[in-house]
Amino acid sequence: MTKREPDIKTRILLAAKKLFALQGYDGTSVRQICDEAGANLSLVSYHFGGKEKVFEALFERYFLVRIPDEHDSSMSPVEGLVLIIRELIRFTSVDREMSDIVQLEMALRTNRNAAMYPFLEPIWTRLTGLLQAGKDQGIFRIDSVSYSMLMVLSVSLSPQRAFNTKFMVDFEQENPDHLADQTVTFALRGLGVSRHEWTNRL
Incomplete structure (x- = not known):
């Protein structure tokens, strides 16, 4: 066939x-x-x-990033955060071209950003809500929700930048699932979540 x-x-x-x-x-x-x-x-x-x-x-x-439903009360802030991180890692791994387009347009701050916002804003809004909820519940030990949101987005999208450099010659061999695991661990530690707390909540 x-x-x-x-x-x-x-x-x-x-x-x-x-x-x-x-x-x-x-x-x-x-x-x-x-x-x-x-x-x-x-x-x-x-x-x-x-x-x-x-x-x-x-x-x-082609912009296919799944985010947790804001009305799903059964999902903890940690679970929601992990889902978003994994989705962003999957997105940058599966469709590097779309990831490059998004990051290039954001860096240049062109008038085309308005066309991207309907797709990007739900991610930012949901991530901010999860971080705020986690902070309110004492799960995330952070001072600024906005700054923490930027850090989580940066660490989730940074693998795509590595693909385009010569700094990590073996990066192409990295398994996306393994990369997502490492990114989740790094982000949760940065948010002050202990390993005991996040393993109990996932």
Whole structure:
């Protein structure tokens, strides 16, 4: 049985994802996207309405990060935090191109950030809520929820930066699950959660 060829819209999205990750949104032309996808130049406008809409469609199709339900009262702050960390590690490991696009756009602070916020804001909001709940319950021994949120996000997304450097030559061999375990341990220790407390809550 032969592998089915992706449809033209998917080919355009995959080409854009690859090129935006490699050379940035502004450094990528519609013609380059179409050449990479093997598509007629007019099809970007026909299917998406332009390059900006292709950017938005990438997030709708490929930004897949599961976060804990804020109405799930059975999940502890530690459980929720661990789920978010593991999801972010999985995201950076499975789709490095989308991870690169997110981090590049955030670093450049472009007007395209507005297109990303509907996908990123629920993560920040839920993470902040979990940290606040954990602090209120005495689980997380932290002074600033906002600062702690930034630290957790940084340590969860930092593996992607390592993929793009020469500092860790053996990093490609790292198992994502093992990497997630190490990241969870590092983050919980930084939040002041003892091993006894987090093993009892997971």
